[in-house]
Amino acid sequence: MFRDTCRRPRAALPAQAAPPPGPGIPAIRAIGLRKGYPGIEAVRGIDLTVGQGELFGFLGPNGCGKTTTIAMLCTLARPSEGLIEIAGYDTMADPGAVRRQLGLVFQESTLDGDLTARENLRFHADLYGLPRAMVPARIAEMLDLAGLTDRRDSLVRTFSGGMRRRLEIARGLLHRPRVLFLDEPTLGLDPEARARVWGHLHEVRERETLTVFLTTHYLDEAEQCDRIAIVSEGRVVAQGTPGELKSVIGADRVVLRTGDDPAAARDLRERFGLDPVGGPDGVTVTAEDGARLAPRLCAGLDVPVYAVTVIRPSLDDVFLHHTGHRIRDDPAPGPPALTAPTGGRG
Numbered sequence: 001m002f003r004d005t006c007r008r009p010r011a012a013l014p015a016q017a018a019p020p021p022g023p024g025i026p027a028i029r030a031i032g033l034r035k036g037y038p039g040i041e042a043v044r045g046i047d048l049t050v051g052q053g054e055l056f057g058f059l060g061p062n063g064c065g066k067t068t069t070i071a072m073l074c075t076l077a078r079p080s081e082g083l084i085e086i087a088g089y090d091t092m093a094d095p096g097a098v099r100r101q102l103g104l105v106f107q108e109s110t111l112d113g114d115l116t117a118r119e120n121l122r123f124h125a126d127l128y129g130l131p132r133a134m135v136p137a138r139i140a141e142m143l144d145l146a147g148l149t150d151r152r153d154s155l156v157r158t159f160s161g162g163m164r165r166r167l168e169i170a171r172g173l174l175h176r177p178r179v180l181f182l183d184e185p186t187l188g189l190d191p192e193a194r195a196r197v198w199g200h201l202h203e204v205r206e207r208e209t210l211t212v213f214l215t216t217h218y219l220d221e222a223e224q225c226d227r228i229a230i231v232s233e234g235r236v237v238a239q240g241t242p243g244e245l246k247s248v249i250g251a252d253r254v255v256l257r258t259g260d261d262p263a264a265a266r267d268l269r270e271r272f273g274l275d276p277v278g279g280p281d282g283v284t285v286t287a288e289d290g291a292r293l294a295p296r297l298c299a300g301l302d303v304p305v306y307a308v309t310v311i312r313p314s315l316d317d318v319f320l321h322h323t324g325h326r327i328r329d330d331p332a333p334g335p336p337a338l339t340a341p342t343g344g345r346g
Ligand SMILES: Nc1ncnc2c1ncn2[C@@H]1O[C@H](COP(=O)(O)OP(=O)(O)OP(=O)(O)O)[C@@H](O)[C@H]1O
Pocket: 001, 002, 003, 004, 005, 037, 038, 040, 042, 060, 061, 062, 063, 064, 065, 066, 067, 068, 069
């Protein structure tokens, strides 16, 4: 959550959309980023490179330094050490040019409930100094994108949580930023509202050339990221695509429910060279590619196979492996499982 280190910029911001960064220039580049507060080193040497157009997830347990890092990337807090470039602009040397590149959506709503949706957007357009002639059309475009055109003249305090989030994202995009920072964009929303916010985000990414830097504690949101960095105690401890991160921590598990588990275990050992483990759910083997192995096992065992389940390592397993915590403190949903009933042989 953003605290006092992290305030919205007060000064009016530049009028023109920033020119696009040249090809090959990262949307975000941070080198050796550190930030200390009295008695605590919140960020302890973070390196990050985020490419143009990426949906980048920044995950970590509470208090690991995510918000402090975002505050520095957004020019809202000064690093104790390190270099940051946003679309090639140095945050320290050229903060104005950097802010022109940024859209910010914080955990806590900064909408004015006593203004309408349209008035909130107009206020933001004035704050960012958008050319007056383009404001009505851009506001209409953003309201349309947020699915709020028919509520444009309603007071924001009458909006649901999901509508507010969509309006906040629309507002963050009004001045055509190159990089959108989203701090827990769907926190506290019900599943339907979360799905709509994500639908909105995907549509935005199709329409606008945009890099999204996202923090989330939701597993399904992390799964949608192109790449993820996992932070623990102020450092990046793992980085990669969701698939890469999962493949590093281990293999798939294939669980077989059979008519004769001891015989199946013997077959698995002798014919397939596997190392089966028995349990209440059946016989389990591990494999690099469980989905490919499962049909071979079904076809090759002499005992009847009633069901086969392939369990892949989840991002939650990855998170636990690197940080010692689950992504959420409350029980997370289990990993996606492919269960195929089968007649087997015999
Ligand atoms: N202004 C501040 N003064 C002193 N300590 C701070 C300040 N802001 C953050 N901290 C401390 O720095 C550490 C990192 O905080 P930060 O808010 O960056 O973590 P976070 O990963 O964003 O946590 P959360 O997921 O709970 O929002 C924490 O120990 C926090 O208490």
